[in-house]
Amino acid sequence: MAAARCPWLVLTTTLLVLLACSGAGAAEKLTHISFYFHEVPSSAPNPTIVTVAGLNVTGSTFGDLQVFDNPLREGADPSSTLIGRARGLVVAASLDNSGMVSITEFVFSNYGHYSGSTLASLGHLTIPVVTERSIVGGTGVLRFARGYYTTQVISSTSDLGVALFNVYFTTKL
Template sequence: MVSGKEKLTKLHFFLNDILSGKKPSAVLVAKPNTTTDDSPTPFGSVYVVDDPLTDRPGGNVVGNAQGLYMSSGQDVLSLVLVMDFGFTSGEYNGSSISVLSRNPITETKRELAVVGGRGVFRMARGFAKLKTYYLNTTTGDAIIEYKVYVLHY
């Protein structure tokens, strides 16, 4: 049962998606045998992630994003994300938001849909504005800035 007044919470953090090195935070788990693209995320590829969330680039870890993303665009690099953004410190420790959305990563302005949550963010809905802070086009490593607007009870 939900009680109380609906609130708007604004979150700001950085997702650190690392495909390279000895301890990557995202790993390729499926790749179609028809893909000849040499990019880090060719069409049809599926990655499982456990990406750290930080308060700033190179900053303190405030949580992690666990889930998967798949490369879904044939002509334009686009990912579909299914992720749980769980917070492990601060005011929202133990709570999370859930995202299920398309991420056209080559676009400057992009949004993801927040479709749920748990803990403080139970019955959440809203959106996340994304901006690429850092991208290594050779390895696929990226740092993405998230500004999230969540309605919840």
């Protein structure tokens, strides 16, 4: 009976319960980290990326599927400190060869506070321009991470490709 006379009380209580359950209002912190992605192409010894399926259509890479397990380093130099691995898939999913879809898990093994944690990403990849992809989750101290990162190719030879990754994300505190 009291609720019928105070509809705003029911509405306010319902909204407070929904906010509490959804985690809305939880503090979030924007973080920026950067590291270097080192990739050895399949044409070089000990490749870190290989094509596992392809349609072999002349003049097109459409349908090609590649897997990778690339080192992540603090610097562009191949001898710089190893901080983790980038593991995932790249699919040539555009008919005009304008780009690919990449699914990547960044696994941090020696990166200070982030050691033992991961970031998951998904997005459109074009080479050699600067690209932006989504951070869609994480584990460990990066659980519930969301954000984006940019990738810029620093150097590319027949033996090694190096890209700078600038990662921006928030996590719930």
